[in-house]
Amino acid sequence: MSSTLKNLTLKVWRQAGPGSKGHFESHTIDEITDEASFLEMLDILNERLISQGNEAVVFDHDCREGICGTCSLMINGQAHGPERGTATCQLHMRKFSSGDTIVIEPWRASAFPIVRDLMVDRSAFDRIVEAGGFITAATGGAPDANLIPIPKPVADAAMDAAQCIGCGACVAACPNGAANLFTAAKISHLNLLPQGQAERFSRVENMVETMDEHFGSCTNHGECEAACPKEISIDMIALMNADYRKAKVKNRKQLARS
Amino acid sequence: MSQTMQRGPVSGTAASRPVRRRPFLLDLYATAVGKKYVMAVTGIIGILFIIGHMVGNLKAYIGVVEHNGEQAYDLDVYAHFLRELLVPIVPEGYALWGLRLGLIAALVLHLHAAWSLTVLNRKARPVRYQSARDYQVASFASRSMRMTGILVVLFIAWHLADLTWGWVNPGYEYGEVYRNLDASLSRLPVALLYIVANIALGTHLFHGIWSLFQSMGWNNPRFNRWRRGLATGIATIVVVGNVSFPIMTLAGVISYKPV
Numbered sequence: 001m002s003s004t005l006k007n008l009t010l011k012v013w014r015q016a017g018p019g020s021k022g023h024f025e026s027h028t029i030d031e032i033t034d035e036a037s038f039l040e041m042l043d044i045l046n047e048r049l050i051s052q053g054n055e056a057v058v059f060d061h062d063c064r065e066g067i068c069g070t071c072s073l074m075i076n077g078q079a080h081g082p083e084r085g086t087a088t089c090q091l092h093m094r095k096f097s098s099g100d101t102i103v104i105e106p107w108r109a110s111a112f113p114i115v116r117d118l119m120v121d122r123s124a125f126d127r128i129v130e131a132g133g134f135i136t137a138a139t140g141g142a143p144d145a146n147l148i149p150i151p152k153p154v155a156d157a158a159m160d161a162a163q164c165i166g167c168g169a170c171v172a173a174c175p176n177g178a179a180n181l182f183t184a185a186k187i188s189h190l191n192l193l194p195q196g197q198a199e200r201f202s203r204v205e206n207m208v209e210t211m212d213e214h215f216g217s218c219t220n221h222g223e224c225e226a227a228c229p230k231e232i233s234i235d236m237i238a239l240m241n242a243d244y245r246k247a248k249v250k251n252r253k254q255l256a257r258s
Numbered sequence: 259m260s261q262t263m264q265r266g267p268v269s270g271t272a273a274s275r276p277v278r279r280r281p282f283l284l285d286l287y288a289t290a291v292g293k294k295y296v297m298a299v300t301g302i303i304g305i306l307f308i309i310g311h312m313v314g315n316l317k318a319y320i321g322v323v324e325h326n327g328e329q330a331y332d333l334d335v336y337a338h339f340l341r342e343l344l345v346p347i348v349p350e351g352y353a354l355w356g357l358r359l360g361l362i363a364a365l366v367l368h369l370h371a372a373w374s375l376t377v378l379n380r381k382a383r384p385v386r387y388q389s390a391r392d393y394q395v396a397s398f399a400s401r402s403m404r405m406t407g408i409l410v411v412l413f414i415a416w417h418l419a420d421l422t423w424g425w426v427n428p429g430y431e432y433g434e435v436y437r438n439l440d441a442s443l444s445r446l447p448v449a450l451l452y453i454v455a456n457i458a459l460g461t462h463l464f465h466g467i468w469s470l471f472q473s474m475g476w477n478n479p480r481f482n483r484w485r486r487g488l489a490t491g492i493a494t495i496v497v498v499g500n501v502s503f504p505i506m507t508l509a510g511v512i513s514y515k516p517v
Contacts (some may be wrong), residue, residue: 024389078392112273177379216378217375235477248285
């Protein structure tokens with residue numbers, strides 16, 4: 001049963017480029033069906049802006065089915081908006097009411113410079129993954145499936161961590177601009193599995209220290225977990241913290257031998 | 259988007275591992291995760307002290323006891339015992355000073371780590387959100403850690419000036435702990451200060467105790483649900499115990515009479 005929302009006010013962040021000064025721009029949406037997704041609502045707004053000869057609002061989006069991690073909007077002070085466990089693209093207008101004012105801002109963190117309007121550059125995440133988000137695999141013939149037995153709870157826990165789509169909502173929601181949930185998820189999904197053991201300790205050391213170059217620190221507010229479209233648990237952060245401590249000792253021992 | 263990025267070399271893979279020259283502990287302390295270990299460990303030292311301090315002070319309620327054939331306030335006897343700790347292995351006062359130095363070191367490290375993490379966090383978001391944030395789970399305690407921490411440090415300074423050095427306590431007499439306690443807390447503004455400061459301390463502990471398990475990575479799905487209860491329990495016991503002293507002094511239960 002669809003219904004129509006009337007008289008929405010949008011306050012959208014507009015910023016011409018990385019260094020320029022931005023501002024909120026108000027737009028009115030007179031009518032929109034509640035079946036429209038949030039991004040479709042922005043598409044409709046952009047069509048209107050373009051037909052009026054104005055610049056369209058720039059925002060990131062790609063798959064629009066919650067698996068690519070490209071969309072990234074701070075909606076009414078919540079990363080990915082009011083719906084729990086979804087990315088912005090899976091948020092629908094039925095979560096809002098007629099007459100609402102909706103404030104849309106980009107992610108804000110020094111590691112995520114604004115490219116334009118609502119689009120930010122999240123390549124700092126790539127630096128973290130480059131530092132250790134890989135395993136050593138033998139080349140040659142493809143190994144048989146299920147050659148390495150993995151206990152089901154371990155596989156499940158690794159899968160929980162591997163759900164991370166790297167959208168950056170954890171950083172955006174964190175009052176400290178910390179990327180601990182992202183980094184912990186990327187570390188844990190490999191560190192939990194047998195295939196990830198060879199680089200386990202160099203991985204955690206390199207990824208944590210690369211994270212440190214770009215992001216803030218974790219004070220255990222738990223906002224990241226609440227904002228995460230994949231509902232990744234902050235238990236992953238504890239796992240990372242424990243592994244980092246072990247890594248510092250073990251890597252030191254290994255270095256002493258070399 | 260390369261024109262927007264200004265970064266140094268990648269530390270992980272491309273660059274070769276630098277030769278480590280820093281001592282292990284300094285190397286560990288260099289990262290934010292390492293500083294959080296320091297916050298947690300020094301926090302544990304502080305928590306143990308605060309519990310011990312509160313339990314020790316409960317002796318104010320025992321009143322006068324017979325000690326070495328003389329009548330004395332049990333609190334004064336206890337205070338003297340602390341000076342004689344480990345005597346005759348070490349001279350009088352040495353063990354107490356050892357404990358004090360440990361606490362001072364823990365406090366200094368806790369403050370330095372908090373300061374440098376705050377600086378890091380400010381740098382991580384130089385431009386704040388321009389619209390109001392709608393926090394989902396961050397508690398008042400977790401968001402006010404800096405504020406309650408500053409309040410507690412200021413209170414510690416007052417507390418030392420009041421009951422250790424006696425600078426702000428007109429009725430102060432060295433060694434007469436019970437008398438000094440009564441003289442200080444009989445003043446209504448001072449009693450209120452103690453109550454407010456201890457509520458700030460309790461709020462700080464409420465988040466800190468829960469948080470330290472996470473920072474240290476002491477995470478076990480079987481026991482995680484006890485962390486909140488432990489934090490609430492310790493914070494409540496400390497606040498109730500400590501707030502009882504000013505209230506009971508104002509109520510006349512703690513009242514000095516020469517013996």
